[in-house]
Amino acid sequence: MILRVLTALVCGALLHCWNSDLKAATIYVSDNYKIIQDAVDHARSGDTVVVREGEYHGNIVITKPLILKSEKGPDKTVVKAADTSEPVFRVSDVSNVTISGFTATESSVAGFYLNKSVNSEISNNKAINNRNGIFLYSSEHITVTDNKSDFNNLTGIYLEASHNNILERNETNSNKEKGIFLNASNNNAIVNNIANRNEWNGITMWVSNNNRVEKNEVMRNTYSIIVSGSIGNIVNDNYTWTNLYIILPIILIYIGIILFFIQRKIFSLIYSGS
């Protein structure tokens, strides 16, 4: 009898351990690990790594499916490239990765670099002062939403040989070259993005076919939307206002002059009345 009870207890304990192994765990940086890369290395597939607020240095490499997110959002969780010749976040040959809530900066490659990855998500991040903000290379079915990719030396969001991706509600402003650049990338949806004040083009499609570019705002770029060597793209309901920054001040000065004359007339009437 005692033997049976003991056997049942041991079996139960083993089963419990087995079940807990299957559950996705949540790992905290810097509670469980001080460095983000250590937490990523020790996480198992499907785990969630939550990063507390603070400034971190490193080049994070992700090669397994996991969720990497910050606790308090991109403004309070900044990751600077330790080796500037590498991306801040590199996702390679993997699917089902989510990166959310980080500011990635100071990389001469990219803030977020996805290489040959599928079914992943980059959301609510900031990529500032990198060569490229977000760089998708040979990646498919990636969702890039609600990111800010500003003041990068080349491009805000750059897709090369990447197909069937969704770029939605991103802001790519004040980049040295282009806001959003599709190079040899097909069947992507670029919807509701803002690409303002980039020094070259707002949105560029270069040898990229069958993409959908809709409801984007592209203002104060040298060229708003460029489609070159591409076929079958749908470009609809995008918003731009050419040379507004020249027209509006002139209109306002005219209004000022007219109001001056009205003001003078009113005052002279008052003065002459008194």
Added chain:
Amino acid sequence: MTGIYRILDFNTIVASVGLVMATMSFMTGLQTVKRDRSDAMMMVKLHRFDGYVTCLVYLALAGLSLSNGNMRLLPVIGWIAGLVLIILKILMVRNRKYCKYASRLGIMLFLSWLFIIYQHIT
């Protein structure tokens, strides 16, 4: 239609009001040197009123911009420099010795408003 709403952004509207007021102030400033004394006096009063309103708009816009832009160093320096320019202009106008340079500062203030509106348009 997102663009039109972006143009109607509150900061852009305040900056536009500022440029209109700065233009009016600049025009009245030019008219203060009229030969007709009563006309000139009227223009001085107008110039003072327009300048006061423009200064208030400037302060309001500086507050709005800095609160939106996380108090970065360069914008703070820019707004303080503009404020120094305004104070310098007022002091010069009140000082008989340096009064002749006031018009140059007036032009600088007008140009600074052009820069402000350029920065605030989407």
